Amino acid sequence: MNRIKLAFENKKAFIPFITCGDPDIETTEQIIIEAEKNGADLIELGIPFSDPTAEGPVIQGANLRALQGGITTDKVFDMVKRLRETVKVPLVIMTYANVVFSYDADRFMAKCADCGIDGVILPDLPYEEKEEFAPTARKHGVALIPLIAPTSHDRIAMIAREAQGFIYIVSSLGVTGIRSEIKTDIGAIVQVVRENTDTPCAVGFGISTPEQAKKMADLSDGAIVGSAVIKIMAEHGKDSPKYVGEYVRKMKDGIMA
């Protein structure tokens, strides 16, 4: 730690999200390699959950396929450990509180540190409940990455002040999924964030085109893309690493344009 810093050092970050084990762990491994090669600055690895309440239909589908394919938390850790011999890009896990809790939070965070996971994002762990995992995450040097939503208003400062790693700004109301337009005043949210912390912030939810990514990254420190990547994986299955790589390149170029 802290590799996460590197993702934002003197540049706008492009952050793809991948559901691990969709369609299988070998493909996930190749996708991570391709994403890094093509300019991903940080990669979010989703450990599937049976009931992902923050996800739209696209990522719900990926969770389902991956679980049916037999993915488990341990298989994700084993894969990351293997990959870490070559992959240098910061990696963070995105999953749900119960996945961490049931594994035993301390054991989970220790495993993260051991295999080279830099942070954890839990969409069902708001500020009020972060002490559930924060002490053990801190102990193992794993950043517990907070989220800020369009409805956060008076909560932004409080969340930003205690943020670690980076801040995930949720661009829109609702669940994950591609949107034609992002209406939230991201600039106003980022301004409050900046007033309260030096921790970088990136925008996710709804982004799919290079133009959207550039706009969001210009307003903040980076753009996060999930559903659009998952759609490529759903379409191409085992052949998707190449296509995800091309997409990552296109998006990264867009952000740097």
Add this chain to the structure above:
Amino acid sequence: MSEKKGRFGIHGGQYIPETLMNAVIELEKAYEFYKHDKQFNDELTELLNEYANRPSNLYYAEKLSRELGGAKIYLKREDLNHTGSHKINNVLGQALLAKKMGKTRLIAETGAGQHGVATATAAALMNMECVVFMGEEDTKRQALNVYRMKLLGADVIPVKSGTATLKDAVSETMREWTSRIADTHYCLGSVMGPHPFPTIVRDFQAVISRESRAQILEKEGRLPDAVIACVGGGSNAIGSFYHYIKDDGVKLIGCEAAGRGIDTFETAATVNTGRLGIFHGMKSYFCQDEYGQIAPVYSISAGLDYPGIGPEHAYLHDTGRAEYVPVTDDEAVNAFEYLSRTEGIIPAIESAHAVAYAMKLAPKMDKDKIIIITISGRGDKDCAAIARYRGVDIHE
């Protein structure tokens, strides 16, 4: 009882997306204000009494008691409420609260359809929009209730994700709420989910034990020896228990849906087969696998077919104040038929789980002992499904 805001022992909390945090904080503030507001309470009491037909009878089931040959059995008749179940108690409270908060739209999950019907009813009465999310599997099991909700002016959205039952309906309603908060109140149907829902729903359902306590004191001059209710999320059970919690002599017994048995995978008995976890906004007990994936649960009862239990029940289990027992499909169906024949009361298949346990317990108790069973709902909605269970197709 709770050590910390929104906690019942270690259970409860607010494990929800940041997007919803201000919504639950706003709800909590509004509830804290209106629960002490005289006008709000007067309006709610009038709705409960004049519209929902409260107080509900505490009926001495003499024939049932005699046939079972043990304790005196009283039935708390929530099945006689308007809309046919205890769900209306909570819904009228939440709808009135939502209205005071300036909300114009109610969304709700439903399993058996009882809560969906109650919500659609309150929305019709109070001129609010209503959207009910129901697992696709349940829309088939409870087709009549789907029709009733539509008749009442609600939109019913069949949920196809996951196991297409109650837990998926809850997930989908939460997703809907994150996409539209300003004008929308999530009218949660059980004592579950993030704080303040378990407390709000419990308070609105506590009318059951407030009444039954006064009624039994009037009829028998003493408190009951046991109070029995079925438990899915646990709203009728917590309502039935609440005003007896401090009375140590009153045994509190929650009947969980064991489905085909707690030694099978086809069960929904959370306390008996689950373990501690975090899901649907709360820390509590859940049926789950070793990696925390929520288990696909099963029960003949769509209303008890849920992999978790409300956090206050988890706490009552931890402290030993309440006992949670498993009741199988078979036992529940037998009780459904038995109560119909014996007392001329067709209970909801959910409530039949409580009757089934009472049928085992009452004969072991002395004749001077008293049991109250909460009949949480009426069984009309279940007739087609029970007929099917017995191999009869009655083409509803």
